[in-house]
Amino acid sequence: MKAHIVVLPGDGIGPEVTNAAQQVLDKVSSQFGHDFQMDEHLMGGVSIDQYGVALTDETLADCLDADAVLLGAVGGLKWDDPNAKVRPEQGLLTLRKEMGLFANLRPVSTHPKLQESSPLKNDRLKDVDILVVRELTGGIYYGEPSCRSIDQDGKMRAVDSMVYWDYEVKRIVQLACNLARDRQCKVTSVDKANILESSRLWRQIASDVANDHPLISFNHLLVDAAAMHLITKPSNFDVLVTSNMFGDILTDEASVLTGSMGNLPSASVGDSGPGLYEPIHGSAPDIAGKGIANPIGMILSAALLLRHSLQLEQEAICIETAVSLALDDGCRTIDLQEENALSTQQMTKAIISRLEKNIT
Ligand code: NAD
Numbered sequence: 418m419k420a421h422i423v424v425l426p427g428d429g430i431g432p433e434v435t436n437a438a439q440q441v442l443d444k445v446s447s448q449f450g451h452d453f454q455m456d457e458h459l460m461g462g463v464s465i466d467q468y469g470v471a472l473t474d475e476t477l478a479d480c481l482d483a484d485a486v487l488l489g490a491v492g493g494l495k496w497d498d499p500n501a502k503v504r505p506e507q508g509l510l511t512l513r514k515e516m517g518l519f520a521n522l523r524p525v526s527t528h529p530k531l532q533e534s535s536p537l538k539n540d541r542l543k544d545v546d547i548l549v550v551r552e553l554t555g556g557i558y559y560g561e562p563s564c565r566s567i568d569q570d571g572k573m574r575a576v577d578s579m580v581y582w583d584y585e586v587k588r589i590v591q592l593a594c595n596l597a598r599d600r601q602c603k604v605t606s607v608d609k610a611n612i613l614e615s616s617r618l619w620r621q622i623a624s625d626v627a628n629d630h631p632l633i634s635f636n637h638l639l640v641d642a643a644a645m646h647l648i649t650k651p652s653n654f655d656v657l658v659t660s661n662m663f664g665d666i667l668t669d670e671a672s673v674l675t676g677s678m679g680n681l682p683s684a685s686v687g688d689s690g691p692g693l694y695e696p697i698h699g700s701a702p703d704i705a706g707k708g709i710a711n712p713i714g715m716i717l718s719a720a721l722l723l724r725h726s727l728q729l730e731q732e733a734i735c736i737e738t739a740v741s742l743a744l745d746d747g748c749r750t751i752d753l754q755e756e757n758a759l760s761t762q763q764m765t766k767a768i769i770s771r772l773e774k775n776i777t
Contacts, residue, residue, distance in 0.1 A: 429700025431489025551664025
């Protein structure tokens with residue numbers, strides 16, 4: 418298969434983990450006889466430094482024209498001035514909106530050999546297999562007005578708006594129900610309907626969608642209770658569908674179940690067109706440039722790219738199996754284990770060598 422993949426390494430550890438995923442994709446393409454054309458562009462802080470904007474029109478056009486986009490992470494202290502007019506995250510938000518990526522799929526499952534890397538008790542980590550379906554192009558990250566003002570006495574005020582349209586809720590909950598059909602047929606919709614009007618609309622529409630899916634066991638949960646249940650009884654969840662901000666926060670929390678934030682991949686998809694694949698973590702400025710970042714979330718994102726955008730299921734499974742085998746054999750980066758930790762490159766090599774064995 419011939420495929421055009423746009424690669425946006427971004428900032429901080431973004432280029433380090435993206436390079437790891439590219440090595441894995443190169444190996445897959447040579448082993449399976451594919452031709453992946455990978456074009457790199459600047460995005461985020463590095464793009465601001467070079468072009469004055471976080472995402473140029475040319476980069477956006479190339480992404481829209483591609484079969485899939487692979488993204489590292491954006492942001493960092495250098496661009497963190499709260500008064501800055503141009504910010505790295507603007508590139509990400511524009512990309513998601515312009516590509517129509519309304520759904521962010523975040524699989525969270527625990528590896529039996531990584532239980533010691535999680536601060537939670539082992540018995541809570543058994544049989545955890547959750548798919549978080551996060552709404553990605555609505556809610557408080559996009560709502561207007563979003564502004565600051567200062568009154569005559571010098572008192573400052575800031576406003577963000579959590580806005581949801583009925584069709585935005587309908588399509589994401591529908592997708593969650595469809596995905597649940599191939600899993601345990603359980604969907605939990607998470608909101609804050611006791612307080613927020615936007616959540617009350619969310620709950621109303623979600624209930625309507627659930628009525629059209631009688632085979633799905635559907636329930637509603639307030640976000641505060643969901644935060645607790647995620648660490649007290651995580652194996653009770655199957656598909657969890659929620660809004661943009663709640664999904665962002667809950668998946669960082671859920672990553673603790675797996676031992677590290679560095680382990681989790683994500684796929685952002687829309688109705689049609691290219692998908693965007695990125696780990697859930699940020700640019701980790703505290704470890705950037707040290708060559709110690711965990712590449713697993715990024716490598717598993719490449720597997721999701723093969724599965725969802727290129728329909729290469731067998732190749733995706735080969736990558737996932739190679740990651741699992743490396744963990745079985747005790748390969749760990751420093752976020753998972755301090756002693757005898759592997760560098761990013763050593764971990765990548767460990768995964769690639771198991772990929773080769775797996776295929777031949
Ligand atoms: P972060 O995810 O970058 O890091 C949180 C902690 O997890 C840090 O201690 C970091 O070292 C560790 N960590 C993250 N990924 C890791 C990996 N692959 N291997 C080992 N350790 C890892 O979150 P943050 O520190 O809150 O944010 C840093 C910057 O990233 C900010 O500028 C933020 O805006 C940005 N950010 C970007 C994205 C994105 O690009 N999608 C997402 C979240 C945060």
